[in-house]
Amino acid sequence: MSPVLQEVVITLLKVVILTQLLLGLFSFMTLAERRLLAFMQFRLGPNRTGPFGLFQPIADGIKLFFKEELMPDSATAWAFFAAPIVAVTAAFMAIATVPYGPEFTIPGTSFKVTPQLADLDVGILFIFAVTSLGVYSVVLAGWSANSKFSLLGGLRSSAQMFSYELSLGMSFVGVIMLAGSFKISDIVATQAGGFWNWNVMPWKQGLAAVVYFISAAAEVSRTPFDLPEGETELVAGYHTEYSSMKFALMQMAEYINMITVSVLTANLFLGGWNPGLPFLPTSGLWGLAYFAAKVLFVLFVFIWMRGTLPRFRYDQLMHFGWKVLIPLAALNVLGTATLIAVFKW
Amino acid sequence: MALFDRLLLFLVSEAFLFYVFSGTAVASALCVVLQRNPMHSAFALIVTFCSLSAVYGLLGAPFIAALQIIVYAGAIMVLFLFVLMLLNVKREEPSGGRALKTAAILLGALFALQVVGTLAGFGLSPAANYDSSTQSFARLLFGTRFLYVFEATSILILAALVGAVVVAKKDL
DSSP: OOHHHHHHHHHHHHHHHHHHHHHHHHHHHHHHHHHHHHHHTTOOOSOOSSGGGTTHHHHHHHHHHHSOOOOOTTSOHHHHHHHHHHHHHHHHHHHTTOOOSOOEEOTTSOOEEOSOSOOOTTHHHHHHHHHHHTHHHHHHHHHHTOOHHHHHHHHHHHHHHHHHHHHHHHHHHHHHHHHTSSOHHHHHHTTOSSGGGSTTSTTTTHHHHHHHHHHHHHHTTOGGGOGGGOHHHHTTGGGTTOOHHHHHHHHHHHHHHHHHHHHHHHHHTSOTTOOSSTTSOOSHHHHHHHHHHHHHHHHHHHHHHHHHOOOOOHHHHHHIIIIIIHHHHHHHHHHHHHHHHHHOO | OHHHHHHHHHHTSHHHHHHHHHHHHHHHHHHHHHOSSHHHHHHHHHHHHHHHHHHHHHTTOHHHHHHIIIIIIIIIHHHHHHHHHHHTOOOOOOOOOHHHHHHHHHHHHHHHHHHHHHHHHHOOOOOOOOOOOHHHHHHHHHSTTTHHHHHHHHHHHHHHHHHHHHHHOSOO
């Protein structure tokens, strides 16, 4: 095989493996979320299907496949169909350029693999761009269904998403300035050594980490910010009219986005695949393990937040985004820039 | 296998991808103009921006590609759609008499002639090979050559921003 062809085949294999891993993680996230929430509320949660309820996601999937597909009569058909597609496409495109660990050799062979699909020169910018396209699935879904609840939910969500996108984008800037590169692998490399070098530490980019995590939770509509799904007033927000697999796709996109955000948190602020203590082994597969542990921890925090915090009111949400987070993010950029320019940090 | 190989290589070849994305860009741009429903036009415009960004990426300018999506598709078009959704704009009815249409066709033809004339002067040549990394782009933009222009533009935008707030808000 020619080198180009080899590259193509390896990339295709990586795509298949990554998609399957993500789909698996997504379906077990739904189960983990329900069970963990149940434990937090002194309930048991779904534990009847298989051992510990492990087959629950499969049962849910089969159920959703056999549900009737409904579309409101007055809906705009193409947009109604396009919304879940846009949602899933944007979610998967965003996660395609994140690295998952250092380069490693497959055990038993001499074959080197980088667990990343594409190491783009504009890494973070690309992810930021593609996630901002995810807003369109919300707009399309809200508008096309021609239902009050969908439209109001869609308006709310899109306003929320693009308000918090600003603070999200600005919280990256300090991290990028410290690393001097948009490439995520470079940013991870600057956090090597020990946990005191991680960007989450207050003497590095602690403020940015806080702003990033809050904005990310809002961006993926997780609990304190899940106004789009304000059941009591909006039924289910922009996906009120969706049923069956289209609903499942919307749900999948939401979870994949949550995973993307967690992967980014681990990469940008928690030191990526660096173990945090200098004496621990850092080679290949170990790196993957540390990375997976960090991502799972962040995902757990998201579920934990859902079990703990009550929902914001809409005006509080807007107030918080525009008058607290954005100034804080700007302050962080200013501080980091001063330290770098004046004190050669 | 040989056929499969060639198919794979064809699917990732620059020429194929270029025609796919530029074709999509042209088709969706036509959609923007020909649609009567403003919402449909807006969505078609988003598709145009995304395919243009892909073309930039193929030309070896990933930074411009990302900016194209962040600024145009991600920010400006969301605002457009937001306004369209809030105002609930109806289908646009055909307007203008015969005279207006004739004038439009004549002016359009004149403009097309100008564009073709200008482009014909350039001739076809492969895209210039230059260092298109984000770093060299930043050096150019923030280096001595364009620094003042860049800063002047940002002050202009800031002034416009403040102006918009003052005009929109009666009492601050």
